[in-house]
Amino acid sequence: MKQQVFDAKGTSVKEIVLNDTIWAIEPHKQAMFDAVIAQQSSMRQGTHKTKTRTEVSGGGRKPWRQKGTGRARQGSIRAPQWKGGGIVFGPTPEKNYLKHVNKKVRKLALKSALSLKAQSKDLVVIDQFGIETPSTKSMVEVLNNLKVNNEKVLIVTIDGDEVNVKSSRNIEKVNIISSSGINIYDLLNANKLLVTEAAVKAIEEVLA
Incomplete structure (x- = not known):
């Protein structure tokens, strides 16, 4: 498929041919769904923790004697049924939230997301x-020149492009990543995809 390339002033300067196997496939919804769920799961810290009866403070002695009081027997005031006691079956940091997605499925998901942006006219290519x-x-x-200033924009550039990274990181609704760090969540979360011509070539080298 053909794609217009714009300069920094928003003027179309030339036309390039995109790889149809990356930018013009039928988006696979299930692959994108699985990849997004897997990425969101990997972002979870898993540091949630509640204290059991052995970890809460206090309760070192038996609150009252075993027999003769008429009350139910109790061994500690930090048992789960007591206020301030330990939590039963609470979350622990041992839980693993990672989900496995096959490499081919992840690759298909990226291609589907890129094709979705291209087919919906949300792809903008800039020379530099x-x-x-x-x-x-x-x-x-x-x-502003590219008319994407009021959109949620994902800028994809090449590795080591510190100038553009520093220039855009304080702009609201703008996220910038390198071509090697492109991922399904950021692609689908953006309304507009702004890619440099060099980044297009880098993406095609990896995914083609």
Whole structure:
């Protein structure tokens, strides 16, 4: 498929041919769903923890003698039935939330998300930003020229592009990642996908 390439001023400068096996496939909804669930699961810290009766403070002695009081026998005031006692069957950090997704399914999910952006006209390719030193103002101007300033934008650039990273990281609704760090969650979470021409080639080298 063919795609227009814009410059930093928002003018179409040329046309490139995208790889149809990446940008023009039928989106696989189940693959995208499985990949998103797996990524969200891997983002969970799993540090939740409640204290059992052996970990809460207090309750070192028996509250009253075993027999003769008429009350139910109790061994500690930190038993689960007591206020301030330990928690039974509470969450522990031993739980593993990781979900496995096959490599081919992850690859299919990425292709499906990229194709979805291209087919819905939410893909914008830029030759280069033309920003020599980090400048948020310059990046905002570029986004305005490309008419994506009011959208939730995901910018994909090449590795080591520190100038554009620093220029865009303080802009609301804008997220920037490298081509090697592209992932299904960020792709689907963005309304517009802004990719540099160099990043397009890098993505195609990996996924083609």
